[in-house]
Amino acid sequence: MTAVSVSGAGFAPYEVLVGSGLLADAAAGPARIAALLKQPRVLIVSDETVASLHAPALISGLKTHGVHAELATVPAGEASKSFAHLERVLDRCAEAGLDRKDMIVALGGGVVGDLAGLAAALYMRGVDFIQVPTTLLAQVDSSVGGKTAIDTPRGKNLVGVFHQPRLVLADIDVLKTLPERQLRSGWAEVLKHGLICDADFFDWLGGAGAGGAAGDPAALSEAVVRSVRIKAAVVGEDEKEAGRRALLNLGHTFGHALETALGYDEALTHGEAVALGCCMAFRFSARLGLCEDGDARRVEAVTAAAGLPTRLEQAGAFAADRLIALMAGDKKAEGGSLTFILARGIGRAEVVKGVDPAEVRAFLLAEGAA
Template identity: 75%
Template sequence: MTVIPVSGGAFATYDVVVGRGLLAEAGARIAPIARGRTVIISDETVAAIHGATLQASLEAAGVKSEIVAVPPGEASKSFAELERLMDRLLAAGLDRKDVVVALGGGVVGDLAGLAAALYMRGIDFVQVPTTLLAQVDSSVGGKTAIDTPRGKNLVGAFHQPRLVLADIDMLGTLPDVQMRSGWGEVLKHGLICDAAYFDWLAADGAAGVTGDPAALERAVVRSVEIKSAVVGEDEKEAGRRALLNLGHTFGHAIEAELGFEEAALAHGEAVALGCCMAFRFSVERGLCEAAEAQRVEAVIAAAGLPTRLDQAGAFEADRLIALMAGDKKAEAGGITLILARRIGEAFVQKDVDVARLRAFLKTEGAA
């Protein structure tokens, strides 16, 4: 078991606990925070698998709980589902000393975190992420949000959790597509700032994507360490934290065109594809050696993740550019991308030349 302290700003420090068998002992860890009562927000699928274990652990620790389940899938990150959830919290009579527990993947964590941020102007919440992607990325850092038809995660708040419990054992129930999706975010962390970590992921660590528990635990720990270090420097993405969005500006635009449905392309798959595109665009700009981009593509492909735009679908360059201009990192209508000089050295590039970007997208296969 590894405990990683995360600084989430001037007034928030919390632990991310990574290990095995954590769900069964979650009650003892949550009880000092919950002080007697909590609402567990989960999705219907996860609640059926893990809900009873978490409730039994809470009950053993003297914490009353009830489960509120939402439909699985990205569509639950909506105003309608947020409104329904807020009404359930009000009906439960939670006060400011009570706690919300998010039991699920990134969708549940984002939605439950935003509900906790809004309820009575903010109550505590705990993240119990059940997917690899959520364990290495969305559960850490305090970003909460819902989607709109104009883009992903555009309505939200920064609200840090009080505790994150990343139980490696829960990853054993994941379908292959969710493991690959999470692995896309794992690889991203190495590409941003740790070439040695990426080297390990490309070699012995590659066993993690097929479910090897030891490799998964090491990957989760190192990814959380990287993210926590960046978040501690820049909680609200005023500068360095934007690096964590490597692959996301391309990826979110692709997801938006496909409708955010995991059946079309899972989030981590879109991120992996976006990382390949970011490296290739860096090569086109003369910022990065072609061999670096080729290696990134080879490692991502070996993990079963998409590397080329035509693997995701048919796209129009101008439509993708319009969506990228609406990205949260955009400033004054200018497009911001995370590019790279080499593996392990990403940087923020503002005011990207749109004509050059359009030409690049066309070489990538966009119409």
């Protein structure tokens, strides 16, 4: 097991534990959860699919340590990141009689982590929570850093708060239950970490570590640890995304617009949107003369080799003006002015503000938008 510390000036430090068997071994993950509790009771929030696979082991392990666990489930899928399901989770907290000394445990992927984290931040003006991410995407990205949110029809993650977890348990073994598509989607966020600030890591992902995209446990373990270290360093410097943390959104300005335009349809997962968005960000950077065409081609080749989309037509048909309007409503936009995370090269991302919409429109038309 490897422990990665996450600390910053504005929040209490916590650990991200990465290893195999953390969930099933009562002396591992459940013991660490029990040690943090002020009283022996938790509410586990999960989705219906994950709950059937992993909740029994976690509940049993907690019971070994004298902890009573109740379970609240939501339907699997992005649609659960909504006001309606947030209200249901909050009502379940009240029904279970949780008070400020109790803990919420998010058991699931990014949707569950975001939803449960936001519920924890709101319930009684804030209770502690623990992340137990069960997807690769959640282990390397959404479970670390305290971002919690729900979606609205006008955009992804528009309603949320920063609420840091007390602990993150990233069990590599649970990734064996992931469908191949979901594993590849998580790999997109791993690739992104190399692209923003670690060219050597990206080279490893495209070479010796490439087997992680297909489920190789050793490669996955190393990829998760290295990704979490990168994210922990960035979050520690900039918790509220006032500066450097925005780099973690490489690929997301394009990707979120695509997801919203599709209505969060499962035709494009979040990870697939990020992968495509990263490729588009590098091609746009090359078009603007910020990086070499060869860098954009290299990013596209490694992404395609991992089984992820690299071209707009793979996601669907889009109107350029619609995508630009959605980008103008992105959280990084200021006064409607377009902001992108672009690249000077692999491992050298930067925030670029005030991007000309005409340049974006010309690029999208060249990419195949109408």
